[in-house]
Amino acid sequence: MILWFVLVGLGVWTVVFRYRRRRMYELASLIPGPNEELPVIGIAHKLIGNDEDIMSALKNFSYTSIKTDGMIRGWLNHILYFVLVDPYDMEVVLKTCLEKDDLHRFIQKVVGFGSIFAPVSIWRRRRKITVPAFSPKIVENFVQVFSQQSQVLKQRLEKCCNIGVFSLWPFVSTYTLDSVCETAMGVKINAQSNPASPFLTSMNSLLSLVCQRIFHLWLQPDWIYRMFPRSQDHERYCKMMHDFTDTVIKTKREELKTETNNKSEADNEYDLGNYRLKTFLDHLITLSGGSKGFTNVELREEVLTLTIAGTDTSAHAIGYTFKLLAKYPEIQEKVFDELYDIYGDSDRPLIKEDLTKMKYLERVVKESLRLFPPVPFIIRKIIEETKLPSGRVLPAGSGVVISIWGAHRDPKYWGPNAEEFDPDRFLPERLNLVHPCSYIPFSYGPRNCVGYQYALMSIKTALSTVLRSYKVIADREPSAHPRIRTKLAIMMKDVDEYEVALEKRQSPEVNIK
Template sequence: MLLVLLIVLLPLAWMAMFKYRRRHMYKLARPIPAPEVELPVIGIAHKLMGNTEDIMTTLSNFSYECTKHNGIIKGWLGHILYFVLINPADLEVVLKTCLEKDDLHRFLRKVIGYGGIFAPVSIWRRRRKILVPAFSPKIVENFVEVFSEQSERLAERLDARADTGTFSIWPYLSTYTLDSVCETAMGVKVNAQGNPNSPYLLAMNKVLNLVCERIFHLWLQPDWLYRLFPQYPEHQRCVKIMHDFTDDVIKKKREEIKNQGQNKTKDYDLGTYKRKTFLDLLISVSGGGEKGYTDVELREEVLTLSVAGTDTSAVAVGYTLKLLAMYPAAQEKVYKELHEVFGDSDRPLTKEDLMQLKYLERVVKESLRLYPPVPFIIRKVLEDIKLPSGRILPAGSGVVCSIWGTHRDPKYWGPDADNFDPDRFLPERFNLANTYSFMPFSSGPRNCVGYQYALMSVKTAVSAVLRRYRVVGKEETSPAPTIRVKLDVMMKAVDGYQLALERRRPKPTANGTSKIIN
């Protein structure tokens, strides 16, 4: 009888002590509203048990709910307290002071290690100092030649799908961005566009899906338990493919630099390095040789660039093309601008051309506003923080910074916040009360260092496609587009970016004459 009593009382006593130690957290959290779907003990966990589309729907609904509660709501994920924020003034404080990434990022670290985006602050500070100069605009703009060459290949590959009906353009976009990233980041031509079944690309796409599944399903989170599930061997297989490929590239690059005697260079000159890859720059700028990045550190940074650069740019291109198919009037304005710059020529795009494509840039930015590739950023709260809105976030909690929500908040974007309107980015109209209202590549000290790189890649690819093809889809009658989305670390379209292409010019026939395509 005594044993039974102890078995009952000890867990209750432990729970009481646990809650007593966290009483400050409960006190500060109490005034902040919670979603109606929250349940005792498990909180909102049951709403995050569906597929990746269900999870994105839940998180976007939480973001919309924030608009009713002064830009903030709370939610318990089991015993872990999270706040969802959309108020840009609050987000500015969080992103400038809460620099430590949430523990949920540990599942991504198992794939790419301590790359700059996901590294703890102690590691991130050192590496950020090295990454920033490597991504300076004068260096990045020299990669336009690579983007242009790869986008031409993209357009050529799409010719086989033109005038054939609807298809998923995602495989074409992801191979374009992987080829571009691998060439600029590592100096390697993987020819993913020529081989869509590239083991590296397939492994990367699969492992990101597995990571997202693990983040949102509590029973997959403990390492010891995850090893018992069938996903674990597949996860390890994909990680090995990615690591082996990157390690081999780094080894060859080390040998190449050693043979050229460049590993003795401590500083870099822009004229010398402007044609070099990011891997060259990281080896040289970090000190080279034994004083610089280790092979593991190089692998972590290169993998981070590969994963972030490939999916981010491909997703952005996909949404931009999808929106232009839904709004053909906007597409024709982009094509008219392209025609003014290129005429009827087939010449490759140059960095000077990008400066003239003003409307295209507005379209891309509006696409990034409505469908940001990374819709949520999660940070740790290590100390109590008082927000400009008056709320206090308690130490020990986590913050979900909803880029999706702040980009669609009528308080800052007007009653038409959900509408597709590229001209809202006209200089005379784009006058935000807080710059954190628009941050498709995050903001603050830990923002994405490669945002200029991504924008160049996206604009180059979109221009290459639209110069040759008219993008066709179901025309949207409402000014507010609806695209079903899912969360696979990045936010992607459920349908794989289904659309159709029509040639803008006649296709040559076998005898050299032109066949008119209606």
């Protein structure tokens, strides 16, 4: 009798649940789904496996979306998602559907409500403050830091010359972490000298744990997750990062207070403090209103978000670019020729004026970001029913996966050679984007990445400094279509962690074109 009541109750609940969502089911039925979709669980079985399996599944969904006029739908158990690659539809979603998907709650447990991951109600205020902190005049002041840290990177790589294949990841990730920590917080953690830095170890481990929770549904409920040992690891790594950042913020506040109290009349009249290199933390404190602005927790959220995003995205962009240049030595030689034109036989450090002269290197970086965007997917929540330019309608309560990977490889907008590595496609006379959302390595719309100029400066500085001194070597790619195994751990990473070999360059006596 009890079992009968349970079954009847479950049946009634199911009917009511589906009735309330009838509009969602109606609209979902109008969009094609993948062949692999199963009853009840939908596509959940395709997202079981390691990080490489998950990335492979999402790539396949993206390619299927390209073939089905830019969109497919897929049920993740009872949750409806759409995978979108059509740039016209993407623009509407990125401009009007500003709320982050619920899956971001797992990264929010690490960084809180930093601007990238914050709900719209919090994001709007934060954005008004963070955008001025990334103005070109402020960002240009950090080139010296990038230059100094890239020299350390070059020196560390010297011991790797002529030893065979090795992983670039420990080198480029510590370069970006040192650069970000110094520019964001004014702290030199010297991760390049100590690759086992607790901060870097904690950050990488946390990102991996977060990715596991996002794609493994059984790990999502907090009460279940707490039963696993990895939950304790998560808390330990999180505490380490929070404690470190909190200490830096408290120290910075005391430093600014002391500096203000000790300012002389001349300082106040001429604002001599501006001649000191100010970090993003300095600017966030000042722009938010000083002691009446951001709280220490809000500052921690913004600084941690910047540190994680700035470290990982730039490091992977550098890694992919090195690997592509190793696979295509003729393109690498063109980069070196350009650098030789700028520096000749000089070993002087890079200055900001040099960056504007690196036209070909910039095209190489842009093409690398097209084929291998470190952030290959953006997920947004649909709060209200949204009609798209294609005529399709996204139901309220669903989620949208903006596939940057798919949009960047869609032959409809990039031509039949969309999968090929061709930096010259970014020549002004050749680049003719039908729609700006066809190329969005730093997102698009109101919630785009405010630090894209900062990232490009850091990336170009590291690449140019290393390539002036070393030749990067790997097995030559037999075709123009580069094949690099990738995995997803929040960012898209190279499975073998950017394995290459290095040879020390001999400066040519004559630069032959």
